[in-house]
Amino acid sequence: MPKDHLNTMFKGALILSISSLVAKILSAVYRIPLQNMVGNTGFYVYQQIYPLYGIGMTFALNGFPNFISKLVAEQPDETSKSLIARRAFHILSGLSLVVFFGLQLGATWIAAHMGDVNLAPIISAVAWMFVFMPWLATGRGYYQGKFLMGPTAISQLIEQVVRVAIIIMAAYFSVRLGWDNYRMGTWAMSSAPLAAICSSLIFTAFGLKYLLAPAPEPTHTLPSYRKLTKRFVVEGGTLCLVAAVVILLQLVDSFTVMRGLVRQGQLPEVAKALKGVYDRGQPLVQLGLVVATAFSATLLPALTDALAKRQPIEFKRQTQAMVHVSLALSMAATVGLVALMPQINRLLFGSLEGTTALRIYIVSILFAALITTYTSVLQSLNQYTAMIIGIVAGLATKVLANYLFVVHYGINGASAVTVLSLAVMFAVMWLGSPEDLQQVLLESGYLIKLLAISAVMGLVVILSCHQMTALVGPVLAHTRGMAGIVTVIGVILGVLVFVAGAVYARLFTIREWLVLPYGKRLIKAVAKGKEHHS
Incomplete structure (x- = not known):
């Protein structure tokens, strides 16, 4: 070319x-x-x-x-x-x-x-x-x-x-x-x-x-x-x-959540309001996905180029970088939003209604980001079978289970089935993908490191939020302004803990750090720190 x-x-x-x-x-x-x-x-x-x-x-x-x-x-x-x-x-x-x-x-x-x-x-x-x-x-x-x-x-x-x-x-x-x-x-x-x-x-x-x-x-x-x-x-x-994967799941919700809530015994007006509360999760998931997939998408041209030039080793490296970055960012966004959900709910929507349902719904970010990344790789390889079977299996799960779960568990049930459907989609895609692509998630203890870092980050954010709200007292703690302050501090703390953990555990390769914003500066800062200590 x-x-x-x-x-x-x-x-x-x-x-x-x-x-x-x-x-x-x-x-x-x-x-x-x-x-x-x-x-x-x-x-x-x-x-x-x-x-x-x-x-x-x-x-x-x-x-x-x-x-x-x-x-x-x-x-x-x-x-x-x-x-x-x-x-x-x-x-x-x-x-x-x-x-x-x-x-x-x-x-x-x-x-x-x-x-x-x-x-x-x-x-x-x-x-x-x-x-x-x-x-x-x-x-x-x-x-x-x-x-x-x-x-x-x-x-x-x-x-x-x-x-x-x-x-x-x-x-x-x-x-x-x-x-x-x-x-x-x-x-x-x-x-x-x-x-x-x-x-x-x-x-x-x-x-x-x-x-x-x-x-x-x-x-x-x-x-x-x-x-x-x-x-x-x-x-x-x-x-x-x-x-249209995520939108199709929302379409199933349109036909089942309201009707399921009425069948559960809710008055129609109450059911409509509850469906509105449940729908708060959609913009949050969308924003989380923008963060999780934006930077990994920068690797797509290099992936396509490696494939066009028939460079299998380079293709594998680029694929690994893309999957690792997408998974790490989606995991960080998911854990951070779950930890901060009461404050985010109050700050953005003015109440704590549906906090549990939203916390469950937010886990969608993790699987939706992985599906987006894996479909990009599978499309570049012209392998559509696993994608189609995965999407159909996930949609079938949502269609068959959603109404039943809403009747028994309300909007919490709808959130759980959305996460389950996306998990089924990803599992089928992962199992149907080439062995090299399957191994990307399991190499060099990456998944264990990521889970440990995310758990520490989530714990630090939750404890810090509890401490801050306890210090200001119940009156101030229930205001939108305070929710905003706690959210900002929680986000900053979460980012610092996650980055420190990623550096300490050597979560990313240099190639993967360079994809992330300020990754180049961070590599230089860590290198200088090592020189200073030696």
Whole structure:
């Protein structure tokens, strides 16, 4: 591959990674002010329908664009690239229209099966987003196939900024004008199609030139619509399934938690509020995953490069670094959030409701980060079987067990089944992966060291929090301000203990330290310290 082309590819990957990181943070953070403004029941109304939006955006942002980019990159010339994009657009248009009409005509039926028929107008509102999905997915996929990541990055940021702004405005007017929660939810979910329209504008020139203008004569034989549709279902569907794992679990919650709580004996209004409390865990898990996977993702280009150059030893080193960094960061984030959960719950949401359920739910970060990392490696090896079986097994666990656990254990049960489902997914993927990839977690006592460091960190944070709240007395201890102070101090203490433990136990190799923020400085500081003592 020419050097200029390689530089373009890596720059594009960096731009897309940064925009994805910003979009993910925005997507997690806005839910906190939303919940504070509309309360638990209002948050429940929004979160019940959110998975439908999330699945649509996963299709339009990750799954289908990645598949279309592969199709475009396979073509030998510009004409073939534009024609394959046109065919992809036609197939996706058919698919999205089926989904759109299915949601519109079935809105009342879906809402009834969620246990709340008042949700029907919100389902109808979010359905309009699927009309724009083919345009977005094809535009993004076409440019990514030509290694131009700028249009995808810009459209992604526009989509998130517009959507978040509309949601917060809907919440504000809801409080100001006294709207009911369902009217607020309808306006909030109208943000999805409106944001899709705004982000689609980036691809106007592309669409007019390549999708809507008369088609040029093909220079090469293109795959038939039948063959292409089959590839969309098998390959594109797999990529979408992998990208939407956590959202699909949330969709199962939408159909089972509210109904399970009512069956348990809760009044419908109480059940809605409890579901809203349970949904507090989602932004926390999202933020934890951003932290856990952002730095390990920087190793992906090196992983791909080692594979392309057929360097198995280098590939194994990069894989080990990626898994170790992802696992360590997800473990640290999980243990830290579990230890600080009462304070975080009070600080962000104004109460201690559902603290136990949230503590259980937070363990999802650990398995979700490992699934993300292992799927990246397995995709680079073109090994999809273990991924598919793992995802199907995990989803089946959630579908079969969730309602039963909610009836018996409430929202704690729903949290436990989410963690169990992700654990099943990862276990199947791990067992089905090549032996080298299995051994990465078990080499040189890494797992034992990590568990010991995390246990010490968690214990120090919990004891410190108890000590601080005891010192200020019960009145101050129950304020949001104090919760904020304790959280900040707890985070700083946790980071210091974890880093000190990692250095002392030699948890990471030098390669792994360099991936982490300030890792290079830390290596230099430790080296100077050793020189000084010697």
